[in-house]
Amino acid sequence: MNNIRIILAGPRGKMGQEALRMIDETPHLELVAAVDSKNDGLQVKDLTGAPQSMDAPVYDDMENCIGAIEADVVVDLTRPDIGKKHLEIALEHGLRTVIGTTGFSNEDLERLTNLAEEKKTGAIIAPNFAIGAILMMKFSQMAAKYLPDIEIIEKHHDQKLDAPSGTALKTAQLISQVREEKRQGHPDEKEDLEGARGAQLQGIRIHSVRLPGLVAHQEVIFGGEGQVLTIRHDSMNRTSFMPGVRLAVESVMNIEGLVYGLENIME
Numbered sequence: 610m611n612n613i614r615i616i617l618a619g620p621r622g623k624m625g626q627e628a629l630r631m632i633d634e635t636p637h638l639e640l641v642a643a644v645d646s647k648n649d650g651l652q653v654k655d656l657t658g659a660p661q662s663m664d665a666p667v668y669d670d671m672e673n674c675i676g677a678i679e680a681d682v683v684v685d686l687t688r689p690d691i692g693k694k695h696l697e698i699a700l701e702h703g704l705r706t707v708i709g710t711t712g713f714s715n716e717d718l719e720r721l722t723n724l725a726e727e728k729k730t731g732a733i734i735a736p737n738f739a740i741g742a743i744l745m746m747k748f749s750q751m752a753a754k755y756l757p758d759i760e761i762i763e764k765h766h767d768q769k770l771d772a773p774s775g776t777a778l779k780t781a782q783l784i785s786q787v788r789e790e791k792r793q794g795h796p797d798e799k800e801d802l803e804g805a806r807g808a809q810l811q812g813i814r815i816h817s818v819r820l821p822g823l824v825a826h827q828e829v830i831f832g833g834e835g836q837v838l839t840i841r842h843d844s845m846n847r848t849s850f851m852p853g854v855r856l857a858v859e860s861v862m863n864i865e866g867l868v869y870g871l872e873n874i875m876e
């Protein structure tokens with residue numbers, strides 16, 4: 610496999626640090642630059658937690674980085690507003706992109722899908738890279754055909770910016786492809802405390818827990834006659850996401866247009 614030259618945005622983050630390690634340990638992946646919120650002019654190895662072999666330059670601006678560095682793929686693991694901006698810049702420059710950052714609205718996805726098609730450039734937006742999470746979403750879509758009363762409980766560390774999680778939204782969207790929208794619970798139910806019944810998408814209730822000590826966890830609970838089915842996935846640490854990041858980087862080299870969800874590129 611030919612070397613894939615990567616620009617990584619968010620190198621000092623919880624995901625970014627893990628991604629640097631994965632790139633460093635993967636012979637056919639090469640980090641050619643990083644884009645950080647600061648540290649312009651330093652080298653990646655100068656950043657906290659970065660592999661000491663990584664002497665690629667750090668930029669504080671994606672546009673400047675792309676203008677100076679030859680790369681094949683941009684990987685973004687930053688924050689919602691930044692990830693959107695970076696994807697637009699990369700696509701405008703015809704650079705393939707893997708976005709792990711979540712918090713994209715349907716309108717964002719539509720606009721960015723159109724841009725990727727216009728530029729005939731490959732991009733993957735993956736709300737979750739963990740194989741177990743992808744399977745949880747696929748199993749949930751299967752179960753929803755038979756058990757349409759569903760509530761999703763997603764639980765994350767308390768540093769997460771967006772709620773609900775991208776995984777919960779993607780799960781609900783996959784379920785909605787096979788389940789008619791429906792109102793769940795008693796028709797006269799009342800929230801005596803606002804938010805008690807959580808958020809909802811097509812009638813599917815979604816609840817977000819944020820606590821220190823958590824990493825990334827989700828339960829999809831199906832209620833039926835005399836029974837309850839729970840499909841659950843837990844990421845115990847962020848190494849769970851790295852095989853999926855690698856798969857997305859390798860796959861985006863052969864994609865034209867925007868793919869939303871790793872399930873679309875898995876065998």
Ligand SMILES: NC(=O)C1=CN([C@@H]2O[C@H](COP(=O)(O)OP(=O)(O)OC[C@H]3O[C@@H](n4cnc5c(N)ncnc54)[C@H](O)[C@@H]3O)[C@@H](O)[C@H]2O)C=CC1
Nearest residue numbers: 619621622623624644645646687709710711735736737738
């Ligand atoms: N798709 C997946 O499987 C996963 C996705 N995520 C998503 O990835 C994103 C990052 O998550 P974490 O690493 O936990 O967050 P984090 O907060 O630990 O890291 C985000 C990093 O982005 C950096 N950043 C902020 N503004 C920037 C800018 N203008 N340019 C470059 N970097 C900038 C911050 O300095 C920080 O180091 C979140 O949106 C999260 O939801 C997280 C885990 C798994």
Ligand SMILES: O=C(O)C1=N[C@H](C(=O)O)C[C@H](O)C1
Nearest residue numbers: 711736737769774775776825
């Ligand atoms: O912020 C996180 O940590 C995670 N975010 C993603 C999401 O919003 O679904 C993926 C995973 O749950 C971890």
